[in-house]
Amino acid sequence: MSVFKAEWIVLQVMKISEKELLYKVLFRDYGILKVKKKKKIREKPIDIGHLIHSEIATQTGREIHSIGNIKIISFFDSKQRLYSDIERFLKILSRTLKELPIWSPHYEIFDLLSYLIKNIKLIGDSKLLLTQLKLIACLWSLPETHLDPTTWKILKFIHSHNYKDVMRLWEVPEDTVRLLQNMTKG
Numbered sequence: 016m017s018v019f020k021a022e023w024i025v026l027q028v029m030k031i032s033e034k035e036l037l038y039k040v041l042f043r044d045y046g047i048l049k050v051k052k053k054k055k056i057r058e059k060p061i062d063i064g065h066l067i068h069s070e071i072a073t074q075t076g077r078e079i080h081s082i083g084n085i086k087i088i089s090f091f092d093s094k095q096r097l098y099s100d101i102e103r104f105l106k107i108l109s110r111t112l113k114e115l116p117i118w119s120p121h122y123e124i125f126d127l128l129s130y131l132i133k134n135i136k137l138i139g140d141s142k143l144l145l146t147q148l149k150l151i152a153c154l155w156s157l158p159e160t161h162l163d164p165t166t167w168k169i170l171k172f173i174h175s176h177n178y179k180d181v182m183r184l185w186e187v188p189e190d191t192v193r194l195l196q197n198m199t200k201g
Contacts, residue, residue, distance in 0.1 A: 064091030
């Protein structure tokens with residue numbers, strides 16, 4: 016058995032029993048893994064969108080690993096957020112879970128989600144849309160061209176720059192937002 020310290024993001028929570036939960040999480044260095052944890056009465060519950068630092072105990076040949084010494088670094092606080100923001104954030108996590116292969120680390124996606132969770136209070140609807148588009152670009156599902164010149168420029172910028180540069184973009188024009196939102200469906 017090996018024990019590692021690592022940061023991870025909770026993508027999915029499933030209940031195994033009354034006292035044990037199963038999580039699908041994204042590690043920066045290991046990709047998506049399944050981990051389990053026993054519930055403790057005096058411990059804060061871990062939920063989708065939490066950025067966590069903990070120890071992970073792995074064993075060769077096991078599909079589900081154990082976690083311990085958990086510290087919540089940051090989390091997506093849905094209080095006082097628009098429903099559209101919550102929905103977009105959950106779609107970002109869901110798409111990551113569906114399209115990123117298990118055991119395949121993707122540093123840019125982890126860094127993007129980590130940045131998003133740590134700075135969620137500063138990020139509005141258009142920044143969430145840009146984050147979602149950058150994630151889709153990282154997963155090779157975002158087109159690089161568009162008939163609308165403004166949309167085409169934004170897509171070109173998203174493809175050629177890292178997530179920090181994309182987060183520096185100013186507000187996106189309303190008519191372009193609708194065109195970009197259509198690209199996130201799927």
